[in-house]
Amino acid sequence: QVQFVESGGGLVQPGGSLRLSCTASGSIFGIYSMGWYRQAPGKQRELVATITTGGNTNYHDSVKGRFTVSRDNAKNTVYLQMNGLKPEDTAVYYCRAQTTVRVYWGQGTQVTVSS
Numbered sequence: 001q002v003q004f005v006e007s008g009g010g011l012v013q014p015g016g017s018l019r020l021s022c023t024a025s026g027s028i029f030g031i032y033s034m035g036w037y038r039q040a041p042g043k044q045r046e047l048v049a050t051i052t053t054g055g056n057t058n059y060h061d062s063v064k065g066r067f068t069v070s071r072d073n074a075k076n077t078v079y080l081q082m083n084g085l086k087p088e089d090t091a092v093y094y095c096r097a098q099t100t101v102r103v104y105w106g107q108g109t110q111v112t113v114s115s
Contacts, residue, residue, distance in 0.1 A: 002026040002104050006095050009109030012085055016113070020080040022095030022106055033098040034071055034078035038091035038111075048093065049080060062088075085113045 008020040020036065035050030035058075049059045049069035057069055066084040071077065078095065090113050095106030 002028045002097075004095050004097075004104070004106035006093075006106045006109045008080075009093060009111045011112045011114065013115050014086060014113055016085050017081070017083045018085065018111060019082070020093055020095075020109060020111075022078050024076040024095070024097045024104065024106075028076070028097065028099065028104060030099045030101075031076060031097050032100070033096075034076075035069060035096050036078070036080045036093055037096055038089075038093045039108075040088075040091040043091075045094065050096070051078065082111070085111075087113045089113050 003026045004024055006022045012018055033050050033052050036048040037045050038048050039045040047060055049067055051057045051069045051071045053073055068081040070079045092108040093111050094108045097104045
């Protein structure tokens with residue numbers, strides 16, 4: 001069984017910052033990619049940012065220059081530093097971990113950007 005502990009979501013004003021964190025534990029081995037996806041109401045889930053064990057990153061175009069993904073491989077933990085938040089960043093943010101055999105998802109954390 002695999003467990004995810006996600007934290008850091010909440011309500012923030014436009015232009016503000018939040019830092020998400022996610023730790024995977026349990027029967028999960030050989031993670032080579034961790035990251036974050038998001039899903040806004042009425043929209044499909046989309047990639048926000050991912051990072052491989054080797055440190056290669058991938059970002060959605062809309063968050064480049066504002067969000068930074070990082071990872072602690074030893075702790076199976078991934079972080080997402082979000083700066084310059086915009087109302088269109090409002091969504092449920094899901095942690096994702098990928099091994100050689102399957103993909104695992106966290107339960108999601110709500111991020112709301114509003115004045």
